[in-house]
Amino acid sequence: MKFAYSIKQKMKIATLLFAIMACMILIRILEDKSVKSMNESFVSMYNDRLVPATDLFYIAENIFAKKYALDSFLYSGQLSKSNAAGLKEQLTSFNTTIDALLKKYEKTFLVKKEKQQLAELKNRLVGLIAAEQHVMALSLSHTLEDGRKLYETIGRENGLKTMEKLTDLMNIQTQVGQELIQNSASMVSRSKLYSTLQIALAVLIGVLIVGIISASNVVQVRNDKFNLN
Template identity: 30%
Template structure:
């Protein structure tokens, strides 16, 4: 009967140890998933939110520079050659095109993609309008050129800025959402880590108990006493 008692104790210990090990392994897997989620969120914040937010600043800067350059060409007493203003505007146009393409390569939510597409259309429309204004100014239609600049040109310019402001707002909203996801993943990771520590402590205690029982079993006198107590029960 004493061997039956020993086998029962070992079976219980094996099941307990096995359960603890499975729990620790599952906790480790879930912790890795949480860490991966945190890393993904922070990478997305940098690549898909911080960089595009900086891009919006550069887009705004180039739009204002285009507007100011054309304004000096039309209203300044300083004589600016036709070729010079075209070179300046072409440089800003190339900058805008490169910035928009870089923006398009980042992760975009549906609304963000739509607004960026509208912005590209506004920029292209404004470039065509600039050419018409410059052509009128060069051909002597100074009044018409200035009216186009202050009228349709101003409206197109303001609409472009409105779209950039909407993009900036989306950047902030999505960035906050990613931060909340990171906090949730971190909270889950902390809870799992605490659970793993607790299970490790339990595992250590179980091992100590097994070592103690093993010493008792290997001691004939103690084992005999245990066997008598077992039969009495």
């Protein structure tokens, strides 16, 4: 009976220790998964938010540079084919840079709203380029005054609408970035919880080991007394 009881107790202890070990392995797997997700979140924050936000800034910078170049051409008071050729070369360079930045931006992870705003921005940029070309053509075929009048109607309006779409994209970048930060904070909290659970289970295992050793010592003392008697 005592032997059967001893085996039964040992089985209970072994089962409990196995369950604790399984829990620790599961917690470890969840912790690794959480760390991996956290790493992916930080990488996405850099590759899909920080770098694209910088690219959007450079796009805005090139749009302003185009506006400045066109303003200088229209309000300089000097109309010549060489000035027009220089402006055309400048605008082509700016447009090439903007196009390259847009293609780079398209390769990043985009949420649904971003894709919509990006499509609208590209349409606005096409409209802006067409307006710039129209203004230049009218200035050369007629007078600078005619070019200015056209620019102050369709030219400026297209520029403002383009910048509005660019601002909308920048706002989305900020919103999605904040969501990533919140997700990262949540993952950090889970990681701390997993660590706390691991410590608690380790302490429990220690208590069980001490209990087993103490019980073994008690049994040994009783057996020794029994043998002496």
